[in-house]
Amino acid sequence: xxxxxxxxxxxxxxxxxxxxxxxxxxxxxxxxxxxxxxxxxxxxxxxxxxxxxxxxxxxxxxxxxxxxxxxxxxxxxxxxxxxxxxxxxxxxxxxxxxxxxxxxxxxxxxxxxxxxxxxxxxxxxxxxxxxxxxxxxxxxxxxxxxxxxxxxxxxxxxxxxxxxxxxxxxxxxxxxxxxxxxxxxxxxxxxxxxxxxxxxxxxxxxxxxxxxxxxxxxxxxxxxxxxxxxxxxxxxxxxxxxxx
Amino acid sequence: xxxxxxxxxxxxxxxxxxxxxxxxxxxxxxxxxxxxxxxxxxxxxxxxxxxxxxxxxxxxxxxxxxxxxxxxxxxxxxxxxxxxxxxxxxxxxxxxxxxxxxxxxxxxxxxxxxxxxxxxxxxxxxxxxxxxxxxxxxxxxxxxxxxxxxxxxxxxxxxxxxxxxxxxxxxxxxxxxxxxxxxxxxxxxxxxxxxxxxxxxxxxxxxxxxxxxxxxxxxxxxxxxxxxxxxxxxxxxxxxxxxxxxxxxxxxxxxxxxxxxxxxxxxxxxxxxxxxxxxxxxxxxxxxxxxxxxxxxxxxxxxxxxxxxxxxxxxxxxxxxxxxxxxxxxxxxxxxxxxxxxxxxxxxxxxxxxxxxxxxxxxxxxxxxxxxxxxxxxxxxxxxxxxxxxxxxxxxxxxxxxxxxxxxxxxxxxxxxxxxxxxxxxxxxxxxxxxxxxxxxxxxxxxxxxxxxxxxxxxxxxxxxxxxxxxxxxxxxxxxxxxxxxxxxxxxxxxxxxxxxxxxxxxxxxxxxxxxxxxxxxxxxxxxxxxxxxxxxxxxxxxxxxxxxxx
Numbered sequence: 001x002x003x004x005x006x007x008x009x010x011x012x013x014x015x016x017x018x019x020x021x022x023x024x025x026x027x028x029x030x031x032x033x034x035x036x037x038x039x040x041x042x043x044x045x046x047x048x049x050x051x052x053x054x055x056x057x058x059x060x061x062x063x064x065x066x067x068x069x070x071x072x073x074x075x076x077x078x079x080x081x082x083x084x085x086x087x088x089x090x091x092x093x094x095x096x097x098x099x100x101x102x103x104x105x106x107x108x109x110x111x112x113x114x115x116x117x118x119x120x121x122x123x124x125x126x127x128x129x130x131x132x133x134x135x136x137x138x139x140x141x142x143x144x145x146x147x148x149x150x151x152x153x154x155x156x157x158x159x160x161x162x163x164x165x166x167x168x169x170x171x172x173x174x175x176x177x178x179x180x181x182x183x184x185x186x187x188x189x190x191x192x193x194x195x196x197x198x199x200x201x202x203x204x205x206x207x208x209x210x211x212x213x214x215x216x217x218x219x220x221x222x223x224x225x226x227x228x229x230x231x232x233x234x235x236x237x238x239x240x241x242x243x244x
Numbered sequence: 245x246x247x248x249x250x251x252x253x254x255x256x257x258x259x260x261x262x263x264x265x266x267x268x269x270x271x272x273x274x275x276x277x278x279x280x281x282x283x284x285x286x287x288x289x290x291x292x293x294x295x296x297x298x299x300x301x302x303x304x305x306x307x308x309x310x311x312x313x314x315x316x317x318x319x320x321x322x323x324x325x326x327x328x329x330x331x332x333x334x335x336x337x338x339x340x341x342x343x344x345x346x347x348x349x350x351x352x353x354x355x356x357x358x359x360x361x362x363x364x365x366x367x368x369x370x371x372x373x374x375x376x377x378x379x380x381x382x383x384x385x386x387x388x389x390x391x392x393x394x395x396x397x398x399x400x401x402x403x404x405x406x407x408x409x410x411x412x413x414x415x416x417x418x419x420x421x422x423x424x425x426x427x428x429x430x431x432x433x434x435x436x437x438x439x440x441x442x443x444x445x446x447x448x449x450x451x452x453x454x455x456x457x458x459x460x461x462x463x464x465x466x467x468x469x470x471x472x473x474x475x476x477x478x479x480x481x482x483x484x485x486x487x488x489x490x491x492x493x494x495x496x497x498x499x500x501x502x503x504x505x506x507x508x509x510x511x512x513x514x515x516x517x518x519x520x521x522x523x524x525x526x527x528x529x530x531x532x533x534x535x536x537x538x539x540x541x542x543x544x545x546x547x548x549x550x551x552x553x554x555x556x557x558x559x560x561x562x563x564x565x566x567x568x569x570x571x572x573x574x575x576x577x578x579x580x581x582x583x584x585x586x587x588x589x590x591x592x593x594x595x596x597x598x599x600x601x602x603x604x605x606x607x608x609x610x611x612x613x614x615x616x617x618x619x620x621x622x623x624x625x626x627x628x629x630x631x632x633x634x635x636x637x638x639x640x641x642x643x644x645x646x647x648x649x650x651x652x653x654x655x656x657x658x659x660x661x662x663x664x665x666x667x668x669x670x671x672x673x674x675x676x677x678x679x680x681x682x683x684x685x686x687x688x689x690x691x692x693x694x695x696x697x698x699x700x701x702x703x704x705x706x707x708x709x710x711x712x713x714x715x716x717x718x719x720x721x722x723x724x725x726x727x728x729x730x731x732x733x734x735x736x737x738x739x740x741x742x743x744x745x746x747x748x749x750x751x752x753x754x755x756x757x758x759x760x761x762x763x764x765x766x767x768x769x770x771x772x773x774x775x776x777x778x779x780x781x782x783x784x785x786x787x788x789x790x791x792x793x794x795x
Contacts, residue, residue, distance in 0.1 A: 006549055010462045013455040017475060020468075020556060024476050027560030027583070028483075028512050031576050035505045041573055042504060060496065064422035066360025076569035078642055080719040083727055091571035094503035099427055102507050104566065106646040107345065109731040131348075136736050138348040140358040157490040161498045164488045 043092040045234040050096055050167055051227070052199050053155040053177040054184040058224025060158075061217055062101070065142065072103030073112040073228065086113035086229065087239040093232060096167045108139060113229035120208050123222045145218040146209060152178040173198050185219040186212050202230075245318045246301035248311060253399045257298045260403065264410075265291025271435070274493035279421050283414055283435070283495065290410055315388045315784055319401040321677050323381025324670060325767075326409060327374055328760045331663075334369025335753040337362055342749045346742040356420040364419040364431045370658065371429065371521065373412045378666045379525040380405055380447070383470045385673060386532040387451065390467055391458030392785040400450045407443035411436055423495045427510050429517050430484050434497040437485040444481070448474050459785035465548045469528030472556050476520040484513035504571055512563035519559035522657065526665050527555075527594055533669040534618045535601055538608060543600035547593045554590025558583045565636035568645060577638065584636030588629060595626035613689040617668030620697060624660025628653060643715040648738070652707025659700040659752055667696065667759055674763050676782065680773060684765035688758050695755030703748030710741035 009015055035041050051059060062068070075081050077088045089112050094100045103110075118126075122133060127145055130137040155177035159169045173180070176194055183191025187205050195205050208222035229235070246254065268291055271284025343350050344359045351357045384401055388394060395401055414436040418424065424431040432440075451474055455463060487497040501509050535542050542548060564572060564580030599622050602609055609619050631653050635644050644650060671689055675682050683689060717734040721727060 007462070013452055013458075013463060016463060016468065017452065017471065020472050020475050021479075023553060023557045024472070024479070024560050026557070028516075028563075031561065031564060031579060032505070032508055032512060035508055035573070035576070038573070063424060063426040064361075065355070065358060066363055066419075066424065066426075068426055069360055069363050069428075072646055074570050076642070076645075078569055078719075080721075080727060084718070084731070089571050091504040094507075094571075096502060098502045098506070099425065099499035099510070100503050100506040101426065102567075102570065104428060104646070105650065107735075110646075134732060136732050138345050138735065138742075140344070140348060140351070140360065141353065142358070143353055144355050154490065154494065157494070158496070158498075161488045161490040161496075165498050165500050166502065 041091060042095055043090050043234060045090075045092045045095075045232040048092060048095065048232040048234070049200055049203075050162075050169060050173075051231075052184055052195060052203060052223070053152070053159060053173075053181040054150075054220050054223045055227050056158060056162070056224075057150060057152070057155060057181060058217075058220035058222070059101075061145070061221050062224060068101045068103045070103075070105060070107035070139070072106050072110045074102035075110055075112050081110070082239075085110045087235040090235050090238065092234055093229070096162075096231070098162065098165050098167065108137075111225070111228055115226050115228040115230040120206065120222050120226065121210060123225055124209055124218060127218065127221065142221075145221055146216055148217040150181065150215045150217050150220050152181045152215065155181055170198070181220075182215050184223060185209070185215050188212060245322070246298055247304035248307050248316075248318060249298075249398050251306055253397070254298055254302055256399050257402065258295055258302075261291045261294035261298065263291075265295065267291075275495070278494045279418075279423055280435075280493060280495040282421065283418065283423070286413065286417060287410070290413070294406065312394060313783065314394070315385075315782065316395045316398055316401065317385065317388075317677055318398075319405050320381045320385045320673075323377050323384070323405050324674060324677065324763070326405070327377035327381060327666070327670070328756070328763055330369055330373025330377055330412065331756045332753070332760055334366055334371075334373050335749070335756050337366035337369055339746060339749045339753050341366055342742070342746040346739060346746055355422060361419050361422060364424060365416050367429060368412065368415045368419070368431065370663075371517075372415065373409075375522065375525075375662055375666065376408060376412070377405075378670065379470075379473065379521075379529070380408060382529050382533075382669055382673065383451070383525075385677070386466050386528065387454050387470065388784065389782075390464035390532065391454060391460055393454055393457040393459055394784045395450065396453040396457060400446055404443055404447045404450060407439070407446070411440045411443060414439070418495070425485070425487065425497065425499065427484060427499070428514055430481070430510070430513055433495045434485070434487050434489050435495070437481065437487075441478070441482060444474070444478050448478065464532075465542065465552065466528040466531040468552050469524045469531065472552075473520050473525035473528065476516065476524070476556075476560075480513045480516050480520070484509055504573075507567055507570070508564060508572060508576065511566040512560070515563035515566060516559055518654075518657070519555065519562070522662050523559075524555065526662050529669045530598055530618065530622065530665050533665075533672050534598055534615075534622070537612070537615045537618065537668070537672045538602055538605040540601050540603070540605050543597050543603070547597040551590040551593035551597065554587070554593065558587045558590065562587060562636065565641065566645075568638045568641040581636050581638055581641075585633050588633040591629035591633075592626055595622050595629070598622035598625075613686065613693040614668055614671040614683075616693055617664050617671065617689075617696075620693075621661050621664035621668060624656060624664060624700070628657040628661060631656065643719070644711060647711040647714040648707045648741070649711025649715065652704050652711055655707065656700070656704045659696070659703060663752070663756075664696060664700075667692065667755075670759070670763070674766055678767055678770035680766060680770045684762050684769050688762045692755040692758045692762070695751050695758065699748045699751030699753075699755065701748070702751065703745055706741040706744035706748060710738045710745075713737055713741075 075085045075089045082088055126133045127142045129141045130139040156174050159174045159177050163169045179191045180195050184195045184205050185208055192205050204226055209216050209218035265288050268284050268287030272281045275281035275284050341362050415432040423433050486500040489497040561583035562580055564576045565584045568577050609615050714734050717729045
């Protein structure tokens with residue numbers, strides 16, 4: 001019976017095409033569609049903030065250089081990972097990550113909770129030549145980050161596109177994107193206060209690359225690395241509750 | 245080659261190349277402040293190059309209707325050469341990035357030459373450049389032979405092949421400049437993705453048009469797989485690449501999905517790129533070239549049916565095994581694990597079907613390196629699908645994930661299965677395509693075979709060792725209940741394996757260079773021999789529509 005049916009199917013090209021589409025569509029649909037509709041897929045975190053323009057620019061450089069190929073940003077729910085890296089990652093922590101950078105390989109360590117772990121100066125030295133601070137490291141050098149000025153005039157368009165895909169940037173944040181990027185890395189400038197105003201007092205405002213006058217790609221990358229795992233306290237709170 | 249196109253087809257080719265060049269010009273102007281403009285210039289030059297190529301033979305006489313009595317194989321021939329070119333390039337980048345993990349300063353102090361930008365050139369170069377071109381080239385060949393119908397026109401296969409290679413060029417050059425979406429195996433930005441959609445729809449239409457002209461009542465198994473490859477890759481590509489560009493004059497875009505939904509979509513794509521690009525497509529290749537070369541029919545028709553529908557249905561569930569113990573809800577992880585394990589059944593049905601087909605032809609396997617390539621490919625297919633199901637089990641995955649074990653698994657599949665079946669098929673196909681009795685040097689095929697096998701085994705063993713050591717070191721506790729090793733301890737332990745892996749990759753690259761030389765010499769040999777037109781039995785069925793040009 002089955003044999004008969006299939007031999008008939010083999011004689012119809014269109015039928016075969018439709019059968020392939022039908023049969024292959026089921027799995028993805030069942031697994032992906034509910035992730036958008038089931039409410040508790042992503043936890044609530046009212047304190048969650050969006051990336052500043054400088055951090056977003058740093059994130060884009062992180063993507064450009066392919067850092068995700070060797071560093072994950074997803075701490076799994078395993079004892080050794082939590083002890084090595086910190087509280088396991090929650091879905092809400094990457095809610096504004098378009099795209100996500102969970103990664104698939106740890107040639108280097110996970111960096112989901114890197115923010116605040118090392119000083120800015122350490123990061124700058126490490127990015128210029130990783131082997132100056134970690135002799136056995138196999139990470140590439142990124143000397144050009146210090147040499148390249150950061151492009152900021154397009155950041156307003158970046159924020160706008162982010163809003164189009166669902167990140168809640170305000171009109172004021174979009175309008176001031178370029179000056180906020182400059183201000184965040186120039187604490188003594190007139191633009192610095194606007195950053196804390198628009199993104200919260202906890203936002204890091206400092207000369208990340210050690211040179212307050214110049215806005216470099218290094219400023220952006222270090223600003224991004226220093227905010228990893230710090231956009232919300234949800235994961236730490238959950239860990240604290242669990243311990244009690 | 246241009247001379248075999250009709251004048252109308254030459255005009256169409258020029259018109260479409262001109263439109264492409266204009267698009268390139270518009271991109272170059274709109275994106276003059278951005279790297280987008282560089283890609284515009286590349287598209288412009290590419291379009292002008294195509295026009296120049298057609299113009300070079302534009303005034304050649306119109307081909308006679310004789311051409312309709314033969315299959316149209318020019319695109320297949322060019323596809324084979326392109327495929328081997330990409331193989332050497334892609335594998336060279338692979339060896340380079342492998343070496344960088346052992347000796348990180350083996351590069352230039354410039355962005356384009358850093359590991360993170362070179363790696364996608366390797367992965368896209370071998371998967372899309374080498375694998376994709378081989379799939380397109382062989383699919384045109386297999387499609388015509390198994391339907392006994394000529395391709396419906398002579399322009400669209402060129403559009404598919406050349407257009408696809410433009411996509412590959414945009415991808416690779418983009419990575420070096422830092423243009424990437426970061427989604428693994430879907431790195432090219434929005435405009436390259438849109439272009440691929442156009443190319444792919446043309447590919448599908450070409451396929452279905454040829455099938456509709458077939459002179460065989462039944463559609464052969466190889467075509468089921470090629471069709472699944474074309475259709476499902478289209479769906480995956482479109483959904484995973486949904487993104488909003490920051491403007492139409494800039495390369496950067498932001499993915500429509502974020503966080504956990506993006507992760508699931510990406511690995512639904514990522515794993516099924518493995519399934520429908522690297523498995524279905526190449527199974528199509530295997531189901532044609534292996535029985536042809538062995539001179540034996542496929543062992544079991546029923547097994548073919550079971551494995552085809554099993555693979556098509558179940559692979560689509562398996563992607564979430566890339567996200568065990570992550571913030572992805574547990575029920576999705578469990579579904580992914582379950583289907584991954586059950587997938588072993590159709591996978592082994594395919595591998596077993598291939599190996600059982602060789603019953604009665606094992607003497608040939610011993611003597612003929614071409615057939616041996618295909619046999620070893622089927623064995624590696626069986627091994628790596630078993631390994632894949634095993635690694636998808638949550639407890640195993642807790643050890644293997646994020647380590648080199650995954651890399652080893654991928655290469656067992658990519659080198660052992662995909663590349664081996666491709667080289668075997670190409671060695672069978674090249675003499676047919678260039679009308680010579682055999683490859684230039686059977687001995688060099690033998691040399692290539694041993695390079696490839698040794699390279700694969702060294703690579704895979706190195707990565708098994710490093711991956712498992714890494715995974716164990718990360719989770720080892722000492723007596724006082726604290727972690728025994730720092731991360732850097734585990735990295736230092738990897739060093740010898742990273743060297744071994746580089747050696748394995750280098751052997752495999754050498755094999756690909758030997759193959760390219762052998763194919764090149766075969767082509768030269770064919771030119772010096774008189775074209776063996778008479779007594780050719782490799783012809784389409786000659787009644788009715790086969791004689792009509794589709795244009």
